[in-house]
Amino acid sequence: MKHRYLPMTEQDRQEMMETVGIQSIDELFADIPQAVRYQGTMPMSEPLDEYALLRHMKGLADQNANFDTHASFLGAGLYDHHIPVVINHVISRSEFYTAYTPYQPEISQGELQAIFEFQSYICELTGMKVANASMYDGATAFAEAAVLAAGATKRKKLMVSRTVHPEARQVLRTSAEAWGLEVVEIDYTDGVTDLTKLGAAIDGDTAAVLVQSPNFFGAIEDLRAIEPLIHGVKGLMVVSANPIALGVLETPGRLGADIVVGDAQPLGIPASLGGPTCGFFAVAEPLMRRMPGRIVGQTVDRNGKRGFVLTLQAREQHIRREKATSNICSNQALLALCASVYLSVMGKEGMREVGELNIRKSHYASGKLAEISGAECTFSAPFFNEFVLKLPEGTSVKTVNSKLAQEGYLGGYDLGRDYPELAGHILVAVTEKRSKEEIDQFASALEGCL
Amino acid sequence: MKPEQSLIFELSRPGRSAYSLPQCDVPQNESIEALIPQGLLRSEPVVLPEVSEVDVIRHYTSLSRRNFGVDNGFYPLGSCTMKYNPKINEDVARFPGLAKIHPYQPEESMQGALELMYTLQNDLAALTGMDAVSLQPAAGAHGEWTGLMMIRAYHESRGETRTKVIVPDSSHGTNPASAAAAGLDTVTIPSNDKGMVDLEALRAAVGSDTAALMLTNPSTLGLFETQIVEIAAIVHEAGGLLYYDGANSNAIMGITRPGDMGFDVVHLNLHKTMSTPHGGGGPGAGPVGVKAKLIPFLPQPTVARNEDGSFSLDFGGPQSIGRVKAYYGNFGILVRAYAYIRTYGPDGLREVSENAVLNANYMMHRLAPYFEIPYPGVCKHEFVMSGRNLKQYGVRTLDVAKRLLDFGYHPPTVYFPLTVEECMMIEPTETESKETLDGFIETMIQIVKEAQETPEIVINAPHTTEISRLDETQAARKPVLNCSCG
Numbered sequence: 001m002k003h004r005y006l007p008m009t010e011q012d013r014q015e016m017m018e019t020v021g022i023q024s025i026d027e028l029f030a031d032i033p034q035a036v037r038y039q040g041t042m043p044m045s046e047p048l049d050e051y052a053l054l055r056h057m058k059g060l061a062d063q064n065a066n067f068d069t070h071a072s073f074l075g076a077g078l079y080d081h082h083i084p085v086v087i088n089h090v091i092s093r094s095e096f097y098t099a100y101t102p103y104q105p106e107i108s109q110g111e112l113q114a115i116f117e118f119q120s121y122i123c124e125l126t127g128m129k130v131a132n133a134s135m136y137d138g139a140t141a142f143a144e145a146a147v148l149a150a151g152a153t154k155r156k157k158l159m160v161s162r163t164v165h166p167e168a169r170q171v172l173r174t175s176a177e178a179w180g181l182e183v184v185e186i187d188y189t190d191g192v193t194d195l196t197k198l199g200a201a202i203d204g205d206t207a208a209v210l211v212q213s214p215n216f217f218g219a220i221e222d223l224r225a226i227e228p229l230i231h232g233v234k235g236l237m238v239v240s241a242n243p244i245a246l247g248v249l250e251t252p253g254r255l256g257a258d259i260v261v262g263d264a265q266p267l268g269i270p271a272s273l274g275g276p277t278c279g280f281f282a283v284a285e286p287l288m289r290r291m292p293g294r295i296v297g298q299t300v301d302r303n304g305k306r307g308f309v310l311t312l313q314a315r316e317q318h319i320r321r322e323k324a325t326s327n328i329c330s331n332q333a334l335l336a337l338c339a340s341v342y343l344s345v346m347g348k349e350g351m352r353e354v355g356e357l358n359i360r361k362s363h364y365a366s367g368k369l370a371e372i373s374g375a376e377c378t379f380s381a382p383f384f385n386e387f388v389l390k391l392p393e394g395t396s397v398k399t400v401n402s403k404l405a406q407e408g409y410l411g412g413y414d415l416g417r418d419y420p421e422l423a424g425h426i427l428v429a430v431t432e433k434r435s436k437e438e439i440d441q442f443a444s445a446l447e448g449c450l
Numbered sequence: 451m452k453p454e455q456s457l458i459f460e461l462s463r464p465g466r467s468a469y470s471l472p473q474c475d476v477p478q479n480e481s482i483e484a485l486i487p488q489g490l491l492r493s494e495p496v497v498l499p500e501v502s503e504v505d506v507i508r509h510y511t512s513l514s515r516r517n518f519g520v521d522n523g524f525y526p527l528g529s530c531t532m533k534y535n536p537k538i539n540e541d542v543a544r545f546p547g548l549a550k551i552h553p554y555q556p557e558e559s560m561q562g563a564l565e566l567m568y569t570l571q572n573d574l575a576a577l578t579g580m581d582a583v584s585l586q587p588a589a590g591a592h593g594e595w596t597g598l599m600m601i602r603a604y605h606e607s608r609g610e611t612r613t614k615v616i617v618p619d620s621s622h623g624t625n626p627a628s629a630a631a632a633g634l635d636t637v638t639i640p641s642n643d644k645g646m647v648d649l650e651a652l653r654a655a656v657g658s659d660t661a662a663l664m665l666t667n668p669s670t671l672g673l674f675e676t677q678i679v680e681i682a683a684i685v686h687e688a689g690g691l692l693y694y695d696g697a698n699s700n701a702i703m704g705i706t707r708p709g710d711m712g713f714d715v716v717h718l719n720l721h722k723t724m725s726t727p728h729g730g731g732g733p734g735a736g737p738v739g740v741k742a743k744l745i746p747f748l749p750q751p752t753v754a755r756n757e758d759g760s761f762s763l764d765f766g767g768p769q770s771i772g773r774v775k776a777y778y779g780n781f782g783i784l785v786r787a788y789a790y791i792r793t794y795g796p797d798g799l800r801e802v803s804e805n806a807v808l809n810a811n812y813m814m815h816r817l818a819p820y821f822e823i824p825y826p827g828v829c830k831h832e833f834v835m836s837g838r839n840l841k842q843y844g845v846r847t848l849d850v851a852k853r854l855l856d857f858g859y860h861p862p863t864v865y866f867p868l869t870v871e872e873c874m875m876i877e878p879t880e881t882e883s884k885e886t887l888d889g890f891i892e893t894m895i896q897i898v899k900e901a902q903e904t905p906e907i908v909i910n911a912p913h914t915t916e917i918s919r920l921d922e923t924q925a926a927r928k929p930v931l932n933c934s935c936g
Binding site for chain 1: 454455457458459462466467468469470471472473474475476477478482485486487489490491492493495496497498499500501503506507509510511512513514515516517518519520521522525527530532534535536538540541542544545546547548549550551552553554555556558559560561562563565566569572573576577579588589590591592594595599602622623624626627628629630631632633635636673674676678679702704705706707710711712719721727728729730731732733734735736749771772773774775776777778779780781782783785789791792793794795796797798799801802804805807808809811812815816827828830851852855860861866880881882883884912915916917918919920921922924925926929930931932933934
């Protein structure tokens, strides 16, 4: 049977071989030394016809609990928000998803404008002047921000709050190893960065303070208080933010951040086991030419018509090679488009409303869950849509979550995995999707599993 | 003339909306300010467009029509492998059980996802001749960086300080950039007149400070490096490792494997070889395969199969380079690549490479009378040619590229590799028919004729696109990087 993706017929093959002047396909590979030729059939999965493949994939999919089958109270960096229906229709336009990077601007104006609008949206949400076209995810954007800060200040010491997502800190550690940077972790108090300890740790060698707000525990950091501590020594303030919270929370830009990064997953991007999501990266103007990644700029064509191009490419690897600001090439353009469509759909009012829904529902849930005998909310700091709950002494979170999964819930994140002092604590996320009824039932189910 | 394309912000009218949110069914006894201190809330409301749903759809549909993808036509962009993106891959990646899953849900509740990743790890290991694979890197350059970090850790574990990464002058720009990001220095060596690695230059470059040689094979010139066995020996004897840039793997599937050529680390671009769509610039996925001696350094986590047949995440040992990305990789892309592999199987993938290489050779032979082919002979999945014979008419390669737009083609990669003057790098892929190739070839011949007879048509191209050539100098000199609508 002729393969459906391969249009070459036997006759085509013969004609083409004749043009090339060969008798057999093997002659095309005659330059490959015999010693390294592969003989036989590679031990890989066998092919399936289209129907069999659909059934096979459904079989794999059906083994996974998902946001349709389970009410999720799991967040920890990836959230079960409502995804407006139109988003999938837009990103399914194959003019978008089957295109390469827009290196030919005359036939890529759609993608270039979409990126320009994405950059505009990120600037508006973060309160920053310049944003790039996207990064792999929030964690890699965070690490790149640290590298940028070290380069810009010519300093090697980074103060990172322990309230930053543990995986972002792990990626940062990998990067710091490569660049020879020193990472100092600053402890927390009552769920937010300990400002006394931070103030004591910062010195003239400090390149940057890196915090997350709302932080990994869901708590909102006091950026106003952090800003003078780091700017006082001419270091930079790097803030990782949850973009859906920025519809209601003060922008990091207005609070003095020099670099704002984060993951755009809450903005209409499926969780997809953690990827692909979309990192965003925004900076204050003086850092513009140090930014990693692609940037789209507005210009005009020969007739004076507005158009868009990739610009400031003198920073990038295809021009600068080893002197580039980053090695990033492929980014997450299609997911940036998801985020843009999300923000277009939500608009000014929608972003405020979804933010308030998250605040109200999570606060209701925190009150409800704290009523469970032996449980209590650990921290008193203000939070957005996620909070820490201490379960009764001796509770195994892993066991509880397994039981909850059987009852149709994705339970809270097991904080003991990253914070030994928080063993027996869970991080509970409550988005606008959770109804009062679901929250009440989850509280009962959780209590029943203890 | 059509009116200028609006920005979404310019469509905004106060009072319009496109959203629908769940009800607030919890008690609202308190104001938001009672829950979140005023000082933490926005001092000014966020400025976003106010549009209706139909505005959103019309806007993005309009943008999509100003964009060119593989589904619109031939896209022979060298080293990018713009093959057809199968639709079933898009459908299965959207199954709720694969799209709406959380990386931290209990392992027993994600066994299907873990099985898929485990099988993909093994299939990619078999395809590349490697002993283990990490699916974590998000793109090719990310895979390069991950691989180099492992190489660095490997040398350090043996008490050796090796800081030099050797790359040929035809290498992708990401290679030296990734080396720099891994804290390593790049040494560039020239190619010989056949486009191959200059062995003498390589021998002179290797030494006790050599961490690795990074090689794309076939190279960006579309040539298979025939001296690969000697090259591997030279690098290994010096104590260095070999890194395989898998960008051009579409030429060799089932025919030869990096592991058998002597490579120690390899990355694959699933968005090239394994047909996952480029998305207008991403997302991709850049899994990394390694030989056994490098397994302890793989990033965390990988997927393991337990004795009882279940699957779990393996967070590795103390020598791991750590984490290179949050969670487990671009899973949605892995799903598509897996579906692609299951569509072809091992023999089908070999046929993919055979057809891709025949298509490229056919095009090269047919275009040879009209353009200079710097490296005649057999090419692999792509070839380079020079447009310098058109300079006498005042026509540059960039003009040829722009003129192709008028005929509905995406141009080839141009001005890369840097070693070929007025370079065009053409990669047809296996999913294009002979008629498509012939149509493109005839168009190229016509453009050559135009260059000779009416060069201004070529020089002023494109003539049929929505906009003409853009002022890139102004864009860089006075950057306007957002609409400042807020």
